[in-house]
Amino acid sequence: MRKLLCRALTTVALAAMLAPPAQTWAASGDKYAIVFKNTGNPYGDRQMSGFKAGIEEQGAQAILRAPDQPTAEAQIQILEQLISQKVKAICIVGNDRDALQPVLTKATKKGIKVFSLDSGVNPASRLTHVNQADSEKIGQTLVQAAFDMSGGSGEIAILSATSQATNQNLWIEFMKKELAKPKFANLKLVKVAYGDDLRDKSVSEAEGLLQSFPNLKVIIAPTTVGIAAAGKVLTDKGLGGKVFLTGLGLPSEMATYIENGVCPYMFLWNPIDVGYLGSYTATALVSGKITGKVGEKFKAGKLGDYTITKAPDGGTEVLLGPPFKFDKANIADWKKVY
């Protein structure tokens, strides 16, 4: 009896290990990898799907990876695995600006073209960076939105992703710079809270903001997870019309809150296009058409021509385009798209 059971269990264990049908490696063609921050992030899923579409229409093979936790440790492990697989290029959406440098340098030494996308890594670890929109413009746009929603004065707060998220930090920096202008003298930034791009933490951070600052007029959430969490909290507490929400959100997730007035309007670019632009940047780097220097030009499929420009952090970047505004008038159409 015991032997039989042991044998049965061993068989089950082996079967469990064999079960996931992993034939990704078997396909022919060069491999291009994208590593997102963590799994279960709808924005990241769209970005990776855009990357995949772009790589596949060029006849190569795309590898989409993301760790289960949004940490640099977990991304290091995945990057090591990609180096072993001899991928042609790695497109990294970083969880930490500097902590990935050793492993990315190792990849570069093995001849892999490394560049960052959306959330950048430091210039020493990358050839170039694919950015959604001009960071300064995003900061200015969001502050202007808060200004308009609050009527020009009052307390505002920011609900961000992790404290190490590169792009959010850059936008917050530009927001602070914008707020320092005399026009916004009556807008008071009371706190920057970090929801770590985790749904539950973002919800409790949003609740914390409302409790600590009863006179809060606007929450700016420059992250899709944060803004959706804040939208839910404001709706549940019936604070629509009293506390306004704006920031960067996915239309499909935010449609409810835009329609019920909690979030009068918000901004985003198309994350699918960001990933798509990343895929053409990857192939252009591998073919040698570009090397990541300012002024180099390449064609990104259906998106058209792009030029590499100087990035505010001292490296170079490729900009997708200006942020797009979603409000009651257009949300019904866009929520079906992404």
Place this chain on the structure above:
Amino acid sequence: MERTIRVDRPWSWRSFFLQWEWLLVLIFLAVHVVNSLLSPYYFNADTFLQTPMSFLDKAFLVLPMTMVIILGNIDISVGSIVALSAVLMAVAYNAGLPMPLAMALCLAVASACGLLNGILMTRFKELSSVIVTLATMIIYRGIAYAILRDQAAGGFPAWYSALGWDSVGGIPIIVIAFAACAVVFALLLHRTSFGRRIYGMGSNLTASRYSGVRTDAILLTVSVLTGLMAGFTALFLTSRMGSTRPNVAQGYELEVIAMVVLGGVSTSGGKGRMAGPLLAVFIIGFLNYGLGLVNIPAQVLLVILGLLLILSVLVLNLRFRDRHPRTPPATEIAGP
């Protein structure tokens, strides 16, 4: 429920090969076979030399955790100790302390955290180790956050990153360090009276105390060793990352406990050997790496690890239940 320990069990080939560790060896080999079949990039020297670099940092914690669990205790504060000691090291270095001293501080802080756990456990015997370490888990992590808030600290000298990334004679430094620690811990547990007393305390704490074993001293020693190893984890992890944050090593405690349990160490105490958890470290490490090579999503990995864990508990339970009535009563000591 009655618990028993067998003493002077006659050695036989049958019982030798029926040990859990042999099943682990089989699983270990199976992992390599499956991985090699799945990916053409798996079976090469790089895999065996380079991969351990990325999973051995937390393996340092497996060594003392094996002792903790054999004692019948559990320690869920280890991840927080790693974070706190790493953060203090980074802050001290950035405040001007030379790096070697900062590293020594890291080990000292970690050991002190372990010592505090031990003192709390020996002073408040009515509290279980889970409660004590749950409290300190929150406290240590909280202090780390209070010091650095949401920021990262780094900027370490270049030679420090060699600790986590470089090799000596083709063998990664972290592998050498881990092997040395593993040998010391295995000898401590299996070849010294200290080790035998750990088993004794895990099987029957009261009997041990009445037999003149200084149980508090042993508990304190194991707690300090646990802290010290958390310090090692902090050193290597920080070296690999190049910087540290208060939220590093989150969830390490559960991963480490999972490895120890998969290694055949019973959570009810008194049973298990160092070889099991050591094998489990490499099973989980290589499984993770191999499945990562074929780009299996992170969640599937978690499911597989969970299944392996259930399997280990099931098999160990079956073995124990089946053999129990057959053991001759003369060679048993009944426990409470």
